[in-house]
Amino acid sequence: MSKDKAVDKRVVLVVEDDDEVRSMLNDYLTFLGYETVTAADGLEGLNRIKERPYDLVITDIAMPYVSGIGIISILKKEHPEIPVIAITGYGYHAEELAQEKNADYIMGKPFDVQKLKEAVEKLISSNHE
Numbered sequence: 001m002s003k004d005k006a007v008d009k010r011v012v013l014v015v016e017d018d019d020e021v022r023s024m025l026n027d028y029l030t031f032l033g034y035e036t037v038t039a040a041d042g043l044e045g046l047n048r049i050k051e052r053p054y055d056l057v058i059t060d061i062a063m064p065y066v067s068g069i070g071i072i073s074i075l076k077k078e079h080p081e082i083p084v085i086a087i088t089g090y091g092y093h094a095e096e097l098a099q100e101k102n103a104d105y106i107m108g109k110p111f112d113v114q115k116l117k118e119a120v121e122k123l124i125s126s127n128h129e
Contacts (some may be wrong), residue, residue: 001014010055010124011035015045016087017063021109025058028113029120042066049075054082055124069098072101083123087111 012034016022022038029036037054039045043065050056057075062070072084084102089109105119 010034013037013054013057015039015059017041056083058085072103076102
């Protein structure tokens, strides 16, 4: 399977305002064989979405300028085929908002890296069947 990833590298956009979490996600996804692009806030994330296509977007919910909810809302209108993982440290209310905006998967912080890996693989593979 890792040979397939090397030949057909999937690109994941990570939008997260916490430097440590963004760096950890970037490092982990790179370790798993994905190409990553990062954004430090929602506005930068929206600009990155305009630059190129992505196989998956992972976004924090609470961020300056444009929230993760705003990103999900815009992304699902313009590119409904791109799956989105929403991550939040704010619990149930933020999760409800993410569901309303059609996030494909929602994870609370701190998150389990095994569950993250499974969600990423499932969403990317289902998007490319």
